[in-house]
Amino acid sequence: MIQIHSIGMVSTHGRGAGALEKAMEGPWRPPGRVTVPGIEHPVPAFTVPDEVLKDKTVLKNMRRADRTSKMATIAACDAWHKSGLENVSPDRTGVLVATGLGPHVRTFKFLNGILDFGDASVSPTDFSHSVHNAAAGYITTRLRTHGPVQTLTDFDFAFNHALTVAECMLARRRCDAVLAGAVEELGEVMLHVCSRMADVPADGRPSPVAFSDNPSAVPGEGAVFFALTRPDENAEGPFITAVNAAGPEPDITILDAEGLSGPESGYLPVASASASVANYTPFFGSMMTGNAFQCAIAAMMVRSGRRFASQPNAGERDIKHCGKGYQKAAETIDCIKLDKEGHKRTIRIDKTYR
Amino acid sequence: MKKNLEEIKKELKDLLVESLSLEDIEPQEIGDDEPLFEEDGVGLDSLDGVEVVVMLQRNYGLDVKDMQKGKEIFQSINTLADYVVKNAGEFS
Numbered sequence: 001m002i003q004i005h006s007i008g009m010v011s012t013h014g015r016g017a018g019a020l021e022k023a024m025e026g027p028w029r030p031p032g033r034v035t036v037p038g039i040e041h042p043v044p045a046f047t048v049p050d051e052v053l054k055d056k057t058v059l060k061n062m063r064r065a066d067r068t069s070k071m072a073t074i075a076a077c078d079a080w081h082k083s084g085l086e087n088v089s090p091d092r093t094g095v096l097v098a099t100g101l102g103p104h105v106r107t108f109k110f111l112n113g114i115l116d117f118g119d120a121s122v123s124p125t126d127f128s129h130s131v132h133n134a135a136a137g138y139i140t141t142r143l144r145t146h147g148p149v150q151t152l153t154d155f156d157f158a159f160n161h162a163l164t165v166a167e168c169m170l171a172r173r174r175c176d177a178v179l180a181g182a183v184e185e186l187g188e189v190m191l192h193v194c195s196r197m198a199d200v201p202a203d204g205r206p207s208p209v210a211f212s213d214n215p216s217a218v219p220g221e222g223a224v225f226f227a228l229t230r231p232d233e234n235a236e237g238p239f240i241t242a243v244n245a246a247g248p249e250p251d252i253t254i255l256d257a258e259g260l261s262g263p264e265s266g267y268l269p270v271a272s273a274s275a276s277v278a279n280y281t282p283f284f285g286s287m288m289t290g291n292a293f294q295c296a297i298a299a300m301m302v303r304s305g306r307r308f309a310s311q312p313n314a315g316e317r318d319i320k321h322c323g324k325g326y327q328k329a330a331e332t333i334d335c336i337k338l339d340k341e342g343h344k345r346t347i348r349i350d351k352t353y354r
Numbered sequence: 355m356k357k358n359l360e361e362i363k364k365e366l367k368d369l370l371v372e373s374l375s376l377e378d379i380e381p382q383e384i385g386d387d388e389p390l391f392e393e394d395g396v397g398l399d400s401l402d403g404v405e406v407v408v409m410l411q412r413n414y415g416l417d418v419k420d421m422q423k424g425k426e427i428f429q430s431i432n433t434l435a436d437y438v439v440k441n442a443g444e445f446s
Contacts, residue, residue: 063375064401121411123373124404 001354002167002240003231007296008079008181010053010071011222011284012046016078017296024283024297024308030204031218031285036191043195044204046220046285047186058142064125065138067221068103072135072183073142075223080143083227085177093145094175095136096166098158098182100288102132102151105187135183147175156261156339158182159292163243163347170230181225182289194219194286198259206286208257208279209310209319211268217259220285224292226299233353238299242348250348251330252276252307252322254298255337256291262340270336270344271319278310278322291337291347298333298349305329363435365413373409374402386432395430403428410434414442 012031013019023029033042053059053070058077062070076095080086085093110126128134132151140149148169152161159182169175194200198217201207206216231239241247253274257264258281271277284293301307307330310322331351338344357365367381370390379396389395391403398406406428410416416438418424427437 063377117412121408123408125375125401 005227006082008075069135071223076225079225088177094147094178096162096180098162182292183223184287186221213263215259217286238302241350250334258286258290
């Protein structure tokens with residue numbers, strides 16, 4: 001079990017979990033459109049506004065950093081500075097970064113440099129930033145932490161793995177605090193892949209609870225980090241009470257059907273048996289570590305007692321969709337993700353210590 | 355088509371700002387004689403120096419291997435442009 005102290009976030013709606021929360025309070029708005037070489041029409045995408053990445057304080061001396069590192073650093077630093085954990089020893093503070101594709105935009109730039117100019121003329125800056133641990137390096141440099149640092153890469157369960165490692169670090173008392181989060185960057189390659197391989201709806205509105213075998217995806221980018229400690233049973237939650245474990249029926253089941261992991265009909269049995277089903281992908285876009293954002297929203301709902309309406313509300317099946325309002329505060333929320341082979345992973349968010 | 359000295363200076367300033375991801379500085383704000391690697395100049399550091407070497411290789415086919423010579427060449431836009439003009443075949 002892990003206690004969440006604070007959340008830092010960078011999303012298409014701006015900086016902070018509050019920006020996403022505000023967006024979820026209102027009607028759904030379509031994402032912007034970006035031009036992709038080789039694609040005739042601009043494609044919808046949930047991109048992070050450039051002005052969010054121009055913070056001169058947090059991003060000081062980071063002019064060489066790419067969007068992956070900048071988004072991760074802002075989200076991680078915001079989570080840390082809001083956590084009240086700044087007195088934890090730097091030697092006992094860990095950093096875990098989960099990502100599906102890592103700094104792939106920089107990686108392709110580095111590879112293009114080799115192809116275009118030969119290996120004797122590659123940029124050393126592109127090389128050093130093309131490694132997956134670059135973002136974690138910037139975070140630890142900025143926060144001056146010296147504890148264990150790891151970047152976990154997986155197309156489906158990177159964030160789940162990060163939470164498992166965080167729990168181990170804390171339970172084994174190697175760390176007293178861990179910053180764990182996820183980051184995904186949107187670049188031309190990802191946009192191209194989505195445009196060619198996924199069903200990108202023209203209006204930019206994915207239908208994640210349609211349980212389709214040909215799901216829609218609208219690519220997104222962003223970063224979300226959680227400041228975590230061992231649980232204090234007297235503290236107010238939220239707690240991450242279980243990673244990859246089953247348990248009693250949750251009040252809300254969030255399905256991370258983000259459109260990038262193949263057929264989504266496998267979610268239907270879970271949804272049919274759930275008291276209330278939700279998915280918030282249409283608010284931040286399809287990402288391989290989108291379940292980190294779903295967990296952040298779950299934590300926000302558990303903490304505030306509010307329910308954010310699942311968007312869009314398909315409604316045509318016998319599914320109880322999570323509605324907006326205060327009528328019944330959720331105390332337990334499961335965030336479920338399936339991979340292409342149907343393997344299921346669950347992250348349980350609880351209001352109280354169990 | 356051959357470029358004149360002023361065109362090369364402008365090109366070098368554009369390349370510096372883009373290649374080194376310089377923030378808060380526009381190419382035209384870099385003075386021709388402004389020290390590139392001093393705090394009271396453009397303020398580039400040693401990693402930028404390596405990037406400038408790569409920039410000259412990629413854009414002008416010039417290979418700066420002698421670091422002592424590099425210090426002289428990299429003093430300012432004027433010294434860089436002089437080096438390009440004298441050593442890159444397609445420029446005058």
